[in-house]
Amino acid sequence: MVSRHCRHYFSHNFFYKYGHMHDHGYYKEYLYHPPPHPKKKKRKPRFSRKTMAFITKALFNNILRRFIHQDFHEAVSSMTIIDAFLFLMVHSVDRLGIWHRLPVVLGLIYLAVRRHLHQQYNLINVGETPSGVRFSPGDYPYRTADGSYNDPFNEGAGSQGSFFGRNIMPVHQTDKLMKPDPMVVATKLLTRTQYKDTDKQFNMIAASWIQFMIHDWIDHMENTNQQVELIAPKEVANKCPLSSFKFYPTKEFPTGFYDIKSGAKNIRTPWWDGSVIYGSNKERLQKVRTFTDGKLKISEDGLLQQDEDGIPISGDIRNSWAGVSTLQALFIKEHNAVCDTLKKEYPDLNDEELYRYARLVTSAVIAKIHTIDWTVELLKTDMLLAGMRANWYGLLGKKFKDTFGHVGGSSLGGLVGLRKPVNHGVPYSLTEEFTSVYRLHQLLPDSIHLRNINVAPGPNKSPPLLEEVPMPDLIGHKGEKTLSQIGFTRQFVSMGHQACGALELWNYPSWLRDLVAQDIDGKDRPDHVDLAALEIYRDRERKVARYNQFRRALLLIPISKWKDLTEDKNAIEVLKDVYGDDVEELDLMVGLMAEKKIKGFAISETAFIVFLLMATRRLEADRFFTSDFNEETYTKKGFEWVNTTESLKDVLDRHYPEISKKWMNSTSAFSVWDSPPNAPNPIPLYLRFPSS
Template identity: 35%
Template sequence: MDVTRTSRYERYDGGSPAAEIPIFEAMAREIMRVQERNRRRAGLRSVRRAFHARPLLGVEDARLEVGPALGPDLRQGCFVPGATLPVTVRLSAASGMPRPDTEPDLYGLAVRVHADGVSHDLLMTNFEVSPAANAREFVAMAVATAGRTSRAGRLVGLLTRLPLRVGPRATLRIVRNLARSARTVDSLAEETYWSRGAILWGTAGPVRYRLRPLVTPAAAKVDGASRLRGDLARRLSAGEVVFAFEVQRFVSERRTPVEDTAKRWDAPWEPVARLVLPQRECASAESVLAEHRVERLAFNPWNTTDDFRPLGNLNRARRAAYEASSACRSAERYPEDEPRRQALAAAAAGTVFRVVDRVRPWHALPTPLALLNLSLMRRRLRQHNLIDPARPDSVEVRSPATPSAEARTGRTYTGRDNDLSEPAMGSVGTVFGRNMANGPTVLGSPDPISVADRLMTRGRFIPAPSLNVLAAAWIQFQVHDWVNHRRRPLADDPIRLPLPPGRPWRNRPGDGPPDREMLIARDADAGINATSHWWDGSEVYGADEERARELREDKGRGARLVLDGGHLPLDRGLPLTGFSDSWWLGLSIVQTLFAREHNAVCDALEQEYPGLGPERTYQTARLVVSALIAKIHTVEWTPAILATEVIDQALNVNWRGAQSHLLTRFGLRLLDPRAVHGIPGSSPGHDGVPFALTEEFVTVYRMHPLIPDDYVFLDHASGRERERAEFLDIHGLGAEKMHRRIGLPDAVFSFGKASPGAVSLHNFPNALRAFERDGEMVDLAVVDILRTRTRGVPRYNEFRAALHMPPVRSFAELTDDPSTRATLAELYGEVDRVDTVVGLLAEQPPAGFGFSDTAFRIFLLMASRRLQSDRFLTVDYRPEIYTELGLDWVERGGMADVIRRHCPELSGTVPEGRSVFAPWS
């Protein structure tokens, strides 16, 4: 939108369009809460419009006849002299609660003009001005009257609640205007309807508009609770009902104010067109069906083009409010309503636990108290650590979009339409979010090569004895689903790092002379995720339709994935799968297991539901497998790497709800009611910020030290050693050769028995310090430091401060190893300069944790968010979408079941009663 076209007429809250948007979004959430209160008070099963909830007439075949003598400067867009434009019309009572026609009310008329492939929505009421001067007053008025069915109750609500929000003078004006506007009328065909505020009329500038009755067939008076509907039906059965469509032009801010919708305009009315409601029998089946279709429409003044965009504070707010209201009605968006008692309880408990945290860390508290502390910690992070860098800087005009039937019942290939009210949210090509304000996006100092060489190099292997190598493979399998920063070719303006004296390096594989600088490819698209942010199994299925269909049988039309003798098919030595970058045997094991799992789900679905068809079978199996992956990560992998009772219960609360302790259930019910029953099946929520994974999330999942350099492969039947290999032997082209030679059962068994590396300093895999990727040599330890800096992730102490943690005051506080302290001091000089990646690896984790408490804070925030934001893991986690069999498959299944199903030889070996990601005995 070109703001300069309207800047002379409009004044923005906060001084700019960007500052106004979060204000309007908060108001939109309040409107959804009003709808929900009205629904509960009226005893309705479904949400209705917050206002104008009671329809009185819907007409699809009306027309707007533009006058032949239309003034030259009013000839804008589709308004051409003599044109006849098809329109849809809805007449309604303004109340959000059901009430009879015999009670006073305000009435509205909405017109959707269809022209040149776009729509223009014109909304009017039968009172000349709005009771509220702006959006803030309007929302306050709506909240004050929400759920109140009687006129006296509404008046009490207005007089008791409005003064605190808008002041006494505005309260009196609102009450007076409401009393004047709410009245009983005899016929809606004889009423005049005025616009709420102004719109732009192309180059003619702002106008207000109205509909004035011209032709109204006579009809006998109708009595009763539905008399207005009856009156319209009788008049339309006798002939056409016609209104004059007229506009007032902007004259001056004093006579015709754009921002104040409570003031009348002092300007003459000019004719533009005639609105004609054609003769009809309103009781006919055709008319009734048409009215049902009209009732499903979402009228919004922002359904228009830039030339006719709404103007003024109230109109600008209506975009967010109408979209939220419509999405709530169609079960595409849900009110994130925190009851006052919950907010008060959380504030009080938060104060107590902040005092407790100074004496004793959360992980040292008794389990029930630790769980409550984590709930409060997560609440605080949700309030302060969700930032949308893609927030638009102005209100844009857009036409309404309707998601396809397929998008409503299954995941799309790119992640679009997961959130039906904001279709692009989390899809391929959307930006990464942030958990804190950006740091500088410069290379900075000290030299990343020196930091990697002196602080990350693996001298001796430091094992993580509580995990196995399947856990290392699993997290890379997951990261490939979640994030993908595309790289430029190395020749395209790479980052150049001078090599320290005597440091050997070649940027390309071969035997040529060593290079004098290390070249690192830049990100191709700054801040853009090339895969979807959703937990949708894209590493198995692909992140676009072309790749997804390439992986399916029957030339992309079959339900099953293509396999080659139980293995992933090969394309020039590498597997044909959803995502095969940085390929190694660990990825091959897990992605093969879940490709087989998809086909097993298809077999079961076809047997149980033979009429499902290949496409629906494929989409349902994908839903089931993706949900199973999410569950395994939530309740199996994470408790394995954060091996404490508190985390085990906390993650089970996320999926299954609070199961046992009375204090925990009571506390969670008070502080976070959704956690009591678990996230699956609950209402989606984004905490006021569109869902996206964040650059900080990417940073804390840099867990390359988990990868060992050396591997021993065992025979699963005897336990005897079969062969040994180094990482580079099972990387790239070597991965599938090894996999096919030793077989899936022995590969899984060997990884289950072996320990990964500890996530710490001095333990970065040597194989990843110089390996070939796409024709270039890569030192991933250097890349991990450099990417974190250039993507604007703050340094370690700033990172902690942003997560409401105390700073580390000295190198001795960061690590108790004297040699490492000395190296840190030599490289960084000051503890505040320590890189976040280095600080996370240096920090001593809590007992049982596989990574630092600082990294855990990002996990705490984002782990539940990934579930809570996903429609297919919340409101649409139900049998109508997944099938009964599919839901049962997820709820009963786990990683051990997947392994046993596809490696039956390991049935007696896979651990029982403990995590598959812990060492197998």
């Protein structure tokens, strides 16, 4: 059915280009053609497609396969000649294990080539896409409540209720859902035995931030008409907080596809649209708005307002805790400050217009902070500092872009400000594999160390410890009450000065294994869940490949023995106890935690590869970061607001200037606050070599 909002219909000027997406089904790319020119005699191609395919296969069979790991022979034989050679280049570096030790420029080339390969072979559409109709972006120069009308050729892409996409074809595990038992895996390999932190690299604000983002991007629709029960096996029953627990399975929907017959739907909007504070539909948006001067509701103490049932009022409040609530409150204040500035600059703007412009600005600020502030602390190397800044500003840098605007393509000018959005022929979505690698609950500690902010700071602006508050007192409804007693400033300063947990084996919080889960409206459910065991089950249920198959599909060299994964003898012993000698059975989450980390990386290399692909996609596929990232769409003042905000510290200084001035010694608000500021480096960023 054609939407009444659509103004432009495909006529003879529009046509579909059907292409085979690497054996993953067909996709449609809509192309516009101007009125036809006088007919010219077409030049006959020198080689037909069949001839090129034959040449590639012959070249591969006779030459390339000698230099390529046998697990990739089939994948490479189906690539184009250029991609096959690009893969050979990347693969050669991988076999030496040196990409992260390359000079910055060479490292960026490696990452750019690898990203290109994943854009070609690891973006898989799930679900049907509309055909024959498009809408005019000019009719929707703002972010809609449910994420629709962003992609001009697919009004539903990225909207609430759209399908999760795939980076890897689904791997059916119906006969392996309980092999090995999820509660055994959780007990023997995940549960925290002794708290391990990230030292000074990453603090509790950083841990809260990624949860803040997850609440913006992804949540699966559940089948509330049935329940699954997991029962602790005898061998671990006395070590499990719950002897059994029940939960709702993920709801499956038919896709209409041949290769991928069913998929799950996202009840959040996967765009970077600030839905964590605005909500993912019109009903939630109505609850958070004041309908005065475009503003959102917030309490006088600077924390979230609560309804008559004690449930916080914000965009997404399901399964939350005090750390996420403080960030929601901070960015509600940011939104309202943008409204005040725009109203002063443009007094004729009405409530709806002020809200729409402020949402665009605030969402862009959140995306920018994540890209060039949070991520460079997560992946603390010069190479990734250069790479993430290039994503936003391009290789020419901020000064050039501020002076001359976006020049060149995505490499020189950055992804932000491209002339048109790019989705690589696959409608935008976030993926099941993206969800899996962002299972990061190990970041959470057992307690928050509350600081005394009523006394003068000590060395390195460090406030003295006041008391420890157990994490169970800071989650859900109880957490909101505790936070109201603590206050925004004390909570934020305390999180800033506390390192978060490390992403390693035996560091999953025990208190999350007896958790009160919530409905989508933030109300507590009667059944407690063992979240560690549930996360293992979810990956299997959602047909996410296990660790080794996951790596192969991402063109990463798989492991052949446990020693390839870790040098920890104790870990190898327990891995053998749980999985035997079959490395192919290793669950993805366990592999990600066991994997040796690259120096400076808080996450595993395997998780990083998915991040490399999807972090780019969130920016380049969104027209509000590409073709509509301009003064006309954002207003001149709003556009200036985004361009002059570089970090979370900038946002904090706008609303709580005394916090960073008095309590923050570090350069970034995401590293532990008593750490020294970044030392100046006289060597230009692109000319640097990694430290040994």
